[in-house]
Amino acid sequence: xxxxxxxxxxxxxxxxxxxxxxxxxxxxxxxxxxxxxxxxxxxxxxxxxxxxxxxxxxxxxxxxxxxxxxxxxxxxxxxxxxxxxxxxxxxxxxxxxxxxxxxxxxxxxxxxxxxxxxxxxxxxxxxxxxxxxxxxxxxxxxxxxxxxxxxxxxxxxxxxxxxxxxxxxxxxxxxxxxxxxxxxxxxxxxxxxxxxxxxxxxxxxxxxxxxxxxxxxxxxxxxxxxxxxxxxxxxxxxxxxxxxxxxxxxxxxxxxxxxxxxxxxxxxxxxxxxxxxxxxxxxxxxxxxxxxxxxxxxxxxxxxxxxxxxxxxxxxxxxxxxxx
Amino acid sequence: xxxxxxxxxxxxxxxxxxxxxxxxxxxxxxxxxxxxxxxxxxxxxxxxxxxxxxxxxxxxxxxxxxxxxxxxxxxxxxxxxxxxxxxxxxxxxxxxxxxxxxxxxxxxxxxxxxxxxxxxxxxxxxxxxxxxxxxxxxxxxxxxxxxxxxxxxxxxxxxxxxxxxxxxxxxxxxxxxxxxxxxxxxxxxxxxxxxxxxxxxxxxxxxxxxxxxxxxxxxxxxxxxxxxxxxxxxxxxxxxxxxxxxxxxxxxxxxxxxxxxxxxxxxxxxxxxxxxxxxxxxxxxxxxxxxxxxxxxxxxxxxxxxxxxxxxxxxxxxxxxxxx
Numbered sequence: 001x002x003x004x005x006x007x008x009x010x011x012x013x014x015x016x017x018x019x020x021x022x023x024x025x026x027x028x029x030x031x032x033x034x035x036x037x038x039x040x041x042x043x044x045x046x047x048x049x050x051x052x053x054x055x056x057x058x059x060x061x062x063x064x065x066x067x068x069x070x071x072x073x074x075x076x077x078x079x080x081x082x083x084x085x086x087x088x089x090x091x092x093x094x095x096x097x098x099x100x101x102x103x104x105x106x107x108x109x110x111x112x113x114x115x116x117x118x119x120x121x122x123x124x125x126x127x128x129x130x131x132x133x134x135x136x137x138x139x140x141x142x143x144x145x146x147x148x149x150x151x152x153x154x155x156x157x158x159x160x161x162x163x164x165x166x167x168x169x170x171x172x173x174x175x176x177x178x179x180x181x182x183x184x185x186x187x188x189x190x191x192x193x194x195x196x197x198x199x200x201x202x203x204x205x206x207x208x209x210x211x212x213x214x215x216x217x218x219x220x221x222x223x224x225x226x227x228x229x230x231x232x233x234x235x236x237x238x239x240x241x242x243x244x245x246x247x248x249x250x251x252x253x254x255x256x257x258x259x260x261x262x263x264x265x266x267x268x269x270x271x272x273x274x275x276x277x278x279x280x281x282x283x284x285x286x287x288x289x290x291x292x293x294x295x296x297x298x299x300x301x302x303x304x305x306x307x308x309x310x311x312x313x314x315x316x317x318x319x320x321x322x323x324x
Numbered sequence: 325x326x327x328x329x330x331x332x333x334x335x336x337x338x339x340x341x342x343x344x345x346x347x348x349x350x351x352x353x354x355x356x357x358x359x360x361x362x363x364x365x366x367x368x369x370x371x372x373x374x375x376x377x378x379x380x381x382x383x384x385x386x387x388x389x390x391x392x393x394x395x396x397x398x399x400x401x402x403x404x405x406x407x408x409x410x411x412x413x414x415x416x417x418x419x420x421x422x423x424x425x426x427x428x429x430x431x432x433x434x435x436x437x438x439x440x441x442x443x444x445x446x447x448x449x450x451x452x453x454x455x456x457x458x459x460x461x462x463x464x465x466x467x468x469x470x471x472x473x474x475x476x477x478x479x480x481x482x483x484x485x486x487x488x489x490x491x492x493x494x495x496x497x498x499x500x501x502x503x504x505x506x507x508x509x510x511x512x513x514x515x516x517x518x519x520x521x522x523x524x525x526x527x528x529x530x531x532x533x534x535x536x537x538x539x540x541x542x543x544x545x546x547x548x549x550x551x552x553x554x555x556x557x558x559x560x561x562x563x564x565x566x567x568x569x570x571x572x573x574x575x576x577x578x579x580x581x582x583x584x585x586x587x588x589x590x591x592x593x594x595x596x597x598x599x600x601x602x603x604x605x606x607x608x609x610x611x612x613x614x615x616x617x618x619x620x621x622x623x624x625x626x627x628x629x630x631x632x633x634x635x636x637x638x639x640x641x642x643x644x645x646x647x648x
Contacts, residue, residue: 167516176558190395192398192516192561200558201558202550203550203551203576220544226528227527233537234524234525236515237501252527256527259535
């Protein structure tokens with residue numbers, strides 16, 4: 001090989017290395033400027049969607065006067081009627097009815113009876129029972145498991161908030177032990193971020209000396225109405241930056257959230273779509289129901305306090321993950 | 325310029341680019357293989373330190389049979405005597421004594437009186453009061469703020485666990501509202517990861533209609549002894565992978581932690597260093613005390629169950645951040 005051939009090989013090698021470096025740089029640059037995928041594809045354009053996006057942009061932009069430091073990014077979600085279908089009857093109420101004999105009418109009556117019936121049951125037995133029920137129970141209208149009936153737009157909202165540093169919590173009137181069984185798999189929310197109506201447990205030992213937690217009758221937290229901010233104080237210890245609900249039971253949680261300084265987002269889901277889901281109020285002339293009431297007084301407070309009402313009919317393009 | 329000169333410039337440019345690329349690569353490689361800084365510099369070599377390091381390595385190595393997925397990496401820490409100095413009297417007991425008139429002897433008596441005295445106080449007022457007290461109170465021996473008397477080896481342990489994906493919790497017999505005031509600044513532990521003895525709050529409105537949470541007498545959780553696993557169930561909803569304590573009040577938390585499947589770490593701090601801190605038991609012939617008792621029965625259970633005892637005298641090279 002002559003010197004000039006060697007030099008040619010050397011040039012080729014150098015040129016190849018440089019070209020590869022430049023290509024990698026260009027690819028990285030193109031990736032950085034290409035628009036990100038829409039995080040909320042199941043939401044129609046409108047005030048609800050705009051309210052979410054501008055809240056997230058402002059609270060995560062360090063240059064914004066409405067910036068919220070990561071450790072204060074707490075978002076709380078009611079479950080029944082906000083994250084999943086609550087009609088014609090709360091899923092957990094059906095679970096309890098199948099376990100408690102006799103005729104009961106109100107949710108409060110039912111919960112009292114359930115607490116008595118479940119008292120003395122090892123927590124692990126209760127959890128296995130819930131798991132078993134969820135695997136077999138079907139919603140009467142869609143004939144699907146209840147866990148398939150979560151709202152796709154809210155699932156996207158949960159992920160969008162988490163991708164922006166928000167810690168997402170469920171704050172439900174339902175049973176804390178019940179919801180914790182499936183919240184991680186269904187919503188990506190770990191048990192320590194599920195707050196609900198909670199009974200006491202008692203620490204003891206089984207016959208082999210192994211520690212066991214047993215359910216007790218004593219109610220520690222009724223996580224409805226004023227119980228929601230009280231539960232948030234007990235379990236989180238700071239005021240949420242954003243809160244989402246759908247009924248009068250969420251009123252105090254939204255008030256408490258909005259009363260904080262700086263940027264705060266409060267939203268209510270209005271079920272106004274009988275064709276794709278259910279229509280119930282009694283606000284705005286919608287039929288009244290005993291499940292998840294959205295009253296005219298709640299609607300008025302939303303207007304006064306700047307809470308955003310999400311219309312399922314208008315704001316959600318798609319309801320469930322199985323919708324096409 | 326002749327062609328050969330141009331070629332020489334071209335070669336120099338190419339050579340420069342390649343050299344820079346290679347240098348960057350070598351630097352990155354060297355960084356990857358150089359040993360990381362010691363995460364536990366205040367710990368002496370020994371069984372305690374080895375126990376921590378091998379637990380963390382095994383539970384974070386996806387190839388290990390003792391691997392623990394990130395969402396299950398929960399570590400719970402007692403506070404008084406485990407994270408900070410509890411002698412000659414629990415810091416919070418001093419805070420309460422300065423607020424509650426009359427002579428009281430036991431911690432239980434004191435807490436009952438405190439609950440009555442504080443009842444009806446807005447939560448924000450209580451927090452401001454704690455902040456003010458912490459800023460001015462001094463420990464009688466070191467003449468420093470109580471928040472300066474946290475154990476440096478435990479601070480390193482908290483950071484080491486968090487750097488390895490563990491969520492660190494305080495599970496204290498002390499007041500939840502009290503510890504939450506400073507835990508984030510002092511330990512890097514946010515309020516939602518502080519579990520303690522907790523009183524109820526009541527949601528209401530001030531004269532301007534603004535929401536207010538007010539402290540109530542009713543105790544929701546006595547976070548001592550069996551109350552620790554019960555509190556962990558209430559606030560976290562899953563069993564810790566690692567737990568750290570120093571007295572009989574931590575026994576059930578360590579039992580509950582160790583009774584889980586797979587890798588579990590349980591450790592007890594033994595105060596056996598009168599020169600640098602305090603020496604108290606009554607285990608191992610150390611003097612008895614009413615504050616943070618480490619009994620012979622606890623010592624026996626530690627041996628039977630494979631809990632690791634940390635000797636302050638032997639295992640800690642340095643106690644406080646101000647030690648040289």
